[in-house]
Amino acid sequence: MAAGLPTAMDRPHFIGIGGAGMSGIAKILAQRGAKVAGSDAKESATAEALRALGATVHIGHAAEHLADDATCVVVSSAIRADNPELARAAELGIPVVHRSDALASLMEGLRPLAVAGTHGKTTTTSMLAVSLSELGLAPSYAIGGDLDAPGSNALHGDGEIFVAEADESDRSFHKYAPEVAIVLNVELDHHANYASMDEIYESFETFAGRIVPGGTLVISADHEGARELTSRVSGGSRVVTYGEAEDADVRIVSIVPHGLKSEVTVLLDGEELTFTVSVPGRHYAGNAVAALAAGVALGVPAAELAEALGAYTGVKRRLQLKGEAAGVQVIDSYAHHPTEMTADLEAMRAGAAGRILVVFQPHLFSRTQELGREMGQALSLADASIVLDIYPAREDPIPGVTSELIVDAARAAGAEVTPVHDKADAPAVVAGMAGPGDLVLTMGAGDVTDLGPRILDRLQSK
Template sequence: MSLVTPVEVVPADRLGRVHFVGIGGAGMSGIARIMLGRGIPVSGSDAKDSDLLADLRELGATTYVGHAAEHVGDASTVVVSTAIRETNPELAAARERGLLVLHRAAALASLMDGRRSVAVAGTHGKTTTTSMLTVALQHAGADPSYCIGGQLVTTGLGAADGSGDLFVAEADESDGSFLMFAPKAAIVTNIEADHLDNYADFAMVKETFARFVERIQPGGLLVVCADDPVARATGEEGTRRGLTVRTYGEAEDADYRTEGFTPRGLGSTFTVGERTLELSVPGRHNALNATAAYATAVELGVSADAVADGLAGFTGARRRLEPKGEVGGVKVFDSYAHHPTELAADLRATRDYVGELGGGRIVAVFQPHLFSRTKFFAAEFGAALGLADEVIVMDVFPAREDPIPGVTGELVAKAVPHGRVTYEADGNAVAGRVAAIAAPGDVIITMGAGDVTMLGPKILGLLGT
């Protein structure tokens, strides 16, 4: 995979019938849903059927299981993600026929055009912060359009076309496609080294985020985390460009300062300025995400009282420390964490929760995502997993990548600093291994961006036998 090249926005009313290659993905299905809501005819294909495809069919989309050139039909525009290879028969047919081919971010930019758009960027926390901001705006009556790289627990949706003038979108830096956007406002939660299969080094990551800030419309709003030195630096550059820049975080000089963080079961309380905020999701990192959402909404002119109430009612996004169930005193959670910083944040939040319960072990089940990320961060993954009491490491979920010789989940297992770790290469054996070691009071977390998410129900089923 490599960085995509930004293109000019094509107005949505000029797209004609749109065909999605890989329409069942979280991001692609969300864009398709919004297009259908606006009356744009949509078709699409995916490797397998799913609930998301079924939902799109009910909304009027024509969907196919499997890829074939004839599925493109009479489409005028074909939308692809970076994961779609040039050899895909539908993409090849679109190229041969000279159809308009758009990256999914360019298609999303078409839908954002003409709205007061807010793009949420950062190495970590994008999905949760976008979700929090969306829910807060909904509660305030703003009815925003939104497109999130995950699903809200409350609605099960990751995208919708609202009646208001605001459009909130998660901005993905992994392939540089967030440079397709020209938002009126933006959030940068943090900037760390990641996706080094695309970026030559961290310097290139920082440079690309700087280019993202340059894409904010003149006179626009930029909200950055004061606790992250690189994000703070992008804010300083935004100030030089004449943007309205607001900082948030625990730093003493933050414009919206997060203070007094106190865990409360699966939630927390903290203050921002004179206001006490309550959350129903755990972790200091989520308090910071909520502060970013609060600051942005208030700066956009939304009632602070309504935003605070909306955040209090936020129950999470799917796979963000999502409770899956409890059997015999053993609780199971699922986490999308796939970067060392994310693992550490979720495990610290879980430790706070376990402490509230009076103690117990944390059992982390981790599936590394991508061979390249495993190669670059094996030591850091191991260090983060050391925060758990028991660790089971699965083999690498390859996603879009081909194997790298010598790179397996065992590299991560060997880097865990304590001896209570097992490397289990057989994915079918993991649920049984976890159930065998679980004891009342334990909290089990399945972690990773791959199919590790399927394990939670299996573990709960085994615990109940």
């Protein structure tokens, strides 16, 4: 099914074009023939990947970067009101479009599958993108992470299915109208935008209500928040539950680990189906079952999709092996919420021969303020941890909120923790702690990912 350019999106300008969500939309528009331009704070492999598609990418934000003939300016919720390019757009009368509206317009005329939840969105979206492509269905997709190379977070496909990661952080997932929606879990997060679980539930209810008539909601039967949401959702959509719970519609019968893979057996429509998940951990197995249930809801044969799911071997920053030096493996984890941290540490513990060492960088002052204690408790699952200063991202500091909140909580839980305030010192500290057979996890949603190669270099020189 051919998909053209949305109205007024033939010459878009993206402010923050290098971001995970923004770059994906820009890439699809470029592949559809749009004259894409934009700016980002720093040079990156993503910027280069966009240039390879014909996009113009400026480094730094300046009014002159915005061309007079731009048909719209695309922004995310992270763009501040005083951005000079945004001010220039107002002067020129160029329409400003939120990232979510741009993505929604790309899905028009196709069969959207939107993946939502507090954790696991990127992995589940990636599993669907890879497996549906493996089956020759040529889906379009927009993911919040790269599959195997910079710029591989999005693709314009010739098929009729569009798989999209649906972000709840700023309620932007209310803009989509999916044929099939997945809700993996529901927890309190994004404290700058949500004050309570009631607000979270209301937001997810609105998302579920956006499913097109006759569509399907695929939702966890195991997660407490998801079960509560299921009880609140009424009318319109067919609801398909999945998980290990006895009453799940797609029930997980067993998950058998085999090294960094798992053999998963599910009961689907009265028949058992066994397939391989090529990434470690029960939570990733659950993500794969959610993907299976969603694909079946779109009419993809279950056995074929189950086999194709085994082709997914991971996404960058989701337990991604960065390398090995001096007998020490270094793995990168995007986990930044206590639930995610616990899941990744448990997955690594199941396959680790030696000690697990963590370099953790807290993400956002607001999240640390609300969940710092739980983050510290999660770190008690490691043998030893280094805790860096908070990565602020889009936030200004909050008085009294520092990474010491996590360090204190971790020590109270019996963890061995070393605070390191200068990130540049971390590789030497890690190299002094690690020995052959150990596993090092760089963990967090900020720039802690940059430390992987430096840690490997330091281990090698040691």
